[in-house]
Amino acid sequence: MNATEMKLWINGQWTDAADGARVEVENPATGETIATVAKAGEKDVLKAVAAAKTAFDDGRWSGLTPSQRAKCLWTLADLLESRKEEFARIESEDTGKPYEFLSLGADLPFCIDNLRFFAAAARDTGGHHAGEFAPGYTSIYRRDPVGPVGQIAPWNYPLLMGVWKLGPSLAAGCTAVLKPASLTPRTSLMLGEMTAEAGIPDGVVNVVAGSVGHILTSHPDIRMVSLTGATETGKSVMKSCADTVKRVHLELGGKAPCLVFSDADIDLVAEKLSVAAFCNSGQDCTAATRIICHKSIEKQVCNVMAEAMKKVVVGDPFDSRTMMGSMISARHLEMVSGFVDHARADGATVLCGGQKIDRPGHFYTPTVITDVRQDSEIVQQEVFGPVITIQTFDDEAQAIAMGNDVVFGLASSVFTKDVARTMRVSKALEFGTVWVNDHLPLASETPHGGFKQSGFGKDLSAEAVGDYLVTKHVMINTGA
Numbered sequence: 270m271n272a273t274e275m276k277l278w279i280n281g282q283w284t285d286a287a288d289g290a291r292v293e294v295e296n297p298a299t300g301e302t303i304a305t306v307a308k309a310g311e312k313d314v315l316k317a318v319a320a321a322k323t324a325f326d327d328g329r330w331s332g333l334t335p336s337q338r339a340k341c342l343w344t345l346a347d348l349l350e351s352r353k354e355e356f357a358r359i360e361s362e363d364t365g366k367p368y369e370f371l372s373l374g375a376d377l378p379f380c381i382d383n384l385r386f387f388a389a390a391a392r393d394t395g396g397h398h399a400g401e402f403a404p405g406y407t408s409i410y411r412r413d414p415v416g417p418v419g420q421i422a423p424w425n426y427p428l429l430m431g432v433w434k435l436g437p438s439l440a441a442g443c444t445a446v447l448k449p450a451s452l453t454p455r456t457s458l459m460l461g462e463m464t465a466e467a468g469i470p471d472g473v474v475n476v477v478a479g480s481v482g483h484i485l486t487s488h489p490d491i492r493m494v495s496l497t498g499a500t501e502t503g504k505s506v507m508k509s510c511a512d513t514v515k516r517v518h519l520e521l522g523g524k525a526p527c528l529v530f531s532d533a534d535i536d537l538v539a540e541k542l543s544v545a546a547f548c549n550s551g552q553d554c555t556a557a558t559r560i561i562c563h564k565s566i567e568k569q570v571c572n573v574m575a576e577a578m579k580k581v582v583v584g585d586p587f588d589s590r591t592m593m594g595s596m597i598s599a600r601h602l603e604m605v606s607g608f609v610d611h612a613r614a615d616g617a618t619v620l621c622g623g624q625k626i627d628r629p630g631h632f633y634t635p636t637v638i639t640d641v642r643q644d645s646e647i648v649q650q651e652v653f654g655p656v657i658t659i660q661t662f663d664d665e666a667q668a669i670a671m672g673n674d675v676v677f678g679l680a681s682s683v684f685t686k687d688v689a690r691t692m693r694v695s696k697a698l699e700f701g702t703v704w705v706n707d708h709l710p711l712a713s714e715t716p717h718g719g720f721k722q723s724g725f726g727k728d729l730s731a732e733a734v735g736d737y738l739v740t741k742h743v744m745i746n747t748g749a
């Protein structure tokens with residue numbers, strides 16, 4: 270495999286696009302083209318779906334024992350670990366994220382641990398049971414893989430999101446067609462090839478790059494679609510899946526509130542919320558985006574946040590001092606910068622940042638904004654950039670109401686030393702994750718997913734495996 274001229278991974282083979290089309294991959298930190306990848310069209314997706322269907326129907330994967338599937342997933346983790354520097358380098362080249370701080374330091378270790386978790390989860394058959402629930406009958410509940418699945422991954426964590434999709438679906442016994450984002454396809458394609466080396470049979474994992482999501486969502490042989498992406502994309506995927514009544518699994522946008530009470534440790538707030546705001550250039554659906562602090566500590570919170578964000582080292586992803594790299598593309602940079610300009614025009618005060626950085630590539634400064642209205646665009650919409658706003662509340666009820674007052678429901682946090690308050694507030698916040706005195710960390714065992722317009726279905730945890738399983742009731746007339 271040559272990482273600068275890649276093909277599609279279909280049925281265990283590197284395959285050119287049927288029409289010979291190719292797409293260029295840009296390094297967003299330099300603006301240079303670094304690779305080309307075959308661009309899938311309809312024929313290629315049909316071929317990939319046919320391979321996934323054959324591989325599912327003949328049971329070459331679902332027919333293995335959980336222990337055999339687990340062994341392959343564990344081997345995949347070992348192989349990835351043995352090549353983590355190469356994967357991390359290519360991930361940083363494609364995304365512009367810092368190599369040491371993020372790709373090698375966080376994304377790769379988490380991918381490897383996730384795969385080991387899903388290897389173990391493949392063998393957890395708990396919860397199945399049999400019994401007599403009607404006179405003369407024995408009932409058995411089977412949990413079977415849903416079938417061939419279509420998986421659409423985003424550009425912010427290309428490999429990690431691929432692992433979050435392939436890991437649980439493979440543990441469950443499904444086959445898959447994974448479509449990475451066109452901007453960042455390479456590490457997913459490399460992972461596709463690596464599944465063969467790990468002993469996963471041909472056709473079980475297929476990886477196609479290109480603008481072909483609609484072909485997967487409308488294909489009758491695809492039984493479930495999993496998407497991580499923007500809320501608007503989720504709505505159109507859901508509509509498209511309705512025609513063939515597919516199961517959908519959606520991890521969509523976010524607008525995380527961070528409620529900071531007057532007893533909070535302010536230094537901890539600055540430390541945790543600055544990282545959660547600038548990490549991955551803020552291109553994270555769980556990023557800290559809205560600080561809502563008690564009015565008595567507003568000045569302190571503004572000062573510490575602005576100071577912390579000014580200290581973030583932005584620059585070359587391959588410089589070990591770099592904490593934040595580039596934005597993903599020129600178009601995305603314009604969008605982020607547009608949000609901040611609109612906020613300024615709407616009367617907001619930019620405490621720090623708020624500027625593009627004059628260098629090759631697509632860089633933006635970590636930004637803190639205050640004097641914003643609850644109904645303003647900068648508070649209500651997902652910016653997906655290193656931008657955080659600060660608002661104030663008078664009492665707990667108002668803090669909760671402001672936190673919940675967005676269409677999203679993915680992630681949130683609470684900073685306080687009052688344990689009883691953490692109980693009340695975490696119950697009241699309508700978000701799939703509530704961190705207390707922190708913001709961002711996850712573990713392979715912890716279910717991750719949203720409420721409201723952030724979608725439904727869980728990534729990570731045994732729940733994710735369950736999302737790829739269907740329950741079948743077998744009722745046996747025992748003649749008793």
Ligand SMILES: NCCCC=O
Pocket residue numbers: 425426497552553554555709
């Ligand atoms: N922090 C991981 C979030 C995944 C989606 O953006």
